[in-house]
Amino acid sequence: MSVREEFDDWATSGRDKGMEDRHWNTAKHALARMPVEPGDTILDLGCGSGYAGRALRDNAEAGRVYGLDGSPEMARNATEYTDDSDVGYLVGDFDSLPFADDSIDHVWSMEAFYYAADPHNTLEEIARILRPGGTFYCAVNYYEENVHSHEWQESIDVEMTRWDREEYRRAFREAGLRVAEQDNIPDRETTIPDASAFPTEDWDTREDMVERYREYGTLLTVGVAP
Amino acid sequence: MSVREEFDDWATSGRDKGMEDRHWNTAKHALARMPVEPGDTILDLGCGSGYAGRALRDNAEAGRVYGLDGSPEMARNATEYTDDSDVGYLVGDFDSLPFADDSIDHVWSMEAFYYAADPHNTLEEIARILRPGGTFYCAVNYYEENVHSHEWQESIDVEMTRWDREEYRRAFREAGLRVAEQDNIPDRETTIPDASAFPTEDWDTREDMVERYREYGTLLTVGVAP
Amino acid sequence: MKESLLEILRCPLDKHELELEDAEYADDEDADEDEVVSGTLVCTECGERYPIEDGIPNLLPPDMREETPA
Amino acid sequence: MKESLLEILRCPLDKHELELEDAEYADDEDADEDEVVSGTLVCTECGERYPIEDGIPNLLPPDMREETPA
Ligand SMILES: Nc1ncnc2c1ncn2[C@@H]1O[C@H](CSCC[C@H](N)C(=O)O)[C@@H](O)[C@H]1O
Ligand SMILES: Nc1ncnc2c1ncn2[C@@H]1O[C@H](CSCC[C@H](N)C(=O)O)[C@@H](O)[C@H]1O
Secondary structure: OOHHHHHHHHHHOOHHHHHHHHHHHHHHHHHHHOOOOOOOEEEEEOOOOOHHHHHHHHHHOOOEEEEEEOOHHHHHHHHHOOOOOOEEEEEOOOOOOOEOOOOEEEEEEEOOHHHOOOHHHHHHHHHHHEEEEEEEEEEEOOOOOOHHHHHHHHHOOOOOOOOOHHHHHHHHHHOOOEEEEEEEEOOOOOOOOOHHHOOOOOOOOHHHHHHHHHHHOEEEEEEEOO | OOHHHHHHHHHHOOHHHHHHHHHHHHHHHHHHHOOOOOOOEEEEEOOOOOHHHHHHHHHHOOOEEEEEEOOHHHHHHHHHOOOOOOEEEEEOOOOOOOEOOOOEEEEEEEOOHHHOOOHHHHHHHHHHHEEEEEEEEEEEOOOOOOHHHHHHHHHOOOOOOOOOHHHHHHHHHHOOOEEEEEEEEOOOOOOOOOHHHOOOOOOOOHHHHHHHHHHHOEEEEEEEOO | OEHHHHHOEEOOOOOOEEEEEEEEEOOOOOOOOOEEEEEEEEEOOOOOEEEEEOOEEEOOOHHHHOOOOO | OEHHHHHOEEOOOOOOEEEEEEEEEOOOOOOOOOEEEEEEEEEOOOOOEEEEEOOEEEOOOHHHHOOOOO
């Protein structure tokens, strides 16, 4: 199934908003670290509901924010959620970014990068469009060390790339990006029930759920164009 | 008073260990973000008791770690706290770093950078010794937005530089470093007593103490050599 | 989309500049700049055409753009 | 200090290489490499001398090195 078919479906059934709620718990901490200067141009890859761009405009004085998504329905929803004319959404694919060389100050991507058909090529595309000194904030919950995420592939028809921390660092460097930081950002807000509630529908043990959210959380890798 | 006189005194009266305990609450989170590869050479500027270097050797497979301090007594204490021969301490000054160009993979500094007599020159020195792609992790509790730190200067005889977040970013860029992230790392571990305990010796209100530790915490600015 | 996006937008295939054709604009008096509601973006190099619908430009490579098969 | 530190250590004043003189080594059989306990580091360019005491090299610029005044 194509990205478009899979995620148009998610968008029309309202899953874009559900993801926004869940991802915000860790995304907000990563977004707060971005060294955004007033007027900067920011691109959100796989923007979904587009919340990251709206937050960067509201809190970080970003100049223009563009959200790119392979699903037209996602881009349509995102457009409806804002009337800020300095936030724009467009349809496009990670492997053929429709931007000029050196045209973007910062690229953000949450829970989307690993859907790229050719992630190494996507990193090269990101390195191409970033101006020297621009950053790529790549946040993922689906990665090798997070064993609790491995089964997600079973319910998604788009092939997902499952790198470990070191593979992320290496791939960034191969694409010409400097690696500035790598971090696990814990999700301290998702409610974890008392031990008596386990097993739940999704979790065998409380320990697993604690490990997934409070320990592994979101893996952030920050690259910088040289 | 000179750095040496002020801090030799701190070292011989055991304040190096007190700082280690307090600073570790936030320093460990910043250290965990460093993209250290096995074998990397790391320099700790103003190392005090030298805990950061020891932690990087134990947890991040750093190859060699050097701690530099302007106080001979600090360097002496730090040397005594380890028998790892790949950790070395030396006496030197921030404004005349005794290292070759491009010789260091990562520079770390906790609660020390602002003592530099000429911080802009120190940043240029750091940019000089870092290899391309190397990072500078600069962590400070004393900075403009942290109003609760302003009075510290009164009890320290070395002149301290009090930049705000933006001044840190600008100074890094002026020295030729890319700014990859800036973040406030909360100290969630320092015990904050019940409201009934306030005012305490150090704090008028509980709100102030919460703001100081849980909100402002430690300001981290990460620079990358291009 | 705002017309100024054209400054940095490029053809996804060959990264050349795009020209806006058949543009229709929103009649919003508050807008400080022209808001394109529909039109076509044409690559100045390869001639490939990309639609703008409901203000959203679709810059998918042409082989990914076709409608969902039934 | 380990002797290998000399590979990256430089004169703080002019950043030229340093030469080790009058070195005394620790007689530690476990050490995989020579551990210098005392000696002098001499700048190959300006001739400035930096002491190593108790294994700790002091690379302060000479005007910051003098003993604490009484
Ligand atoms: N190859 C590709 N090109 C562009 N977008 C893609 C893509 N593969 C997946 N996506 C988009 O990436 C998104 C992943 S879901 C994450 C959405 C949002 N960032 C959030 O945090 O909630 C989906 O909207 C999907 O349509
Ligand atoms: N100009 C300078 N050059 C070198 N070291 C300096 C210096 N100014 C201050 N220092 C050192 O910086 C240290 C600051 S105290 C912080 C120590 C340690 N990093 C910790 O986190 O606990 C002191 O040990 C002091 O001697």
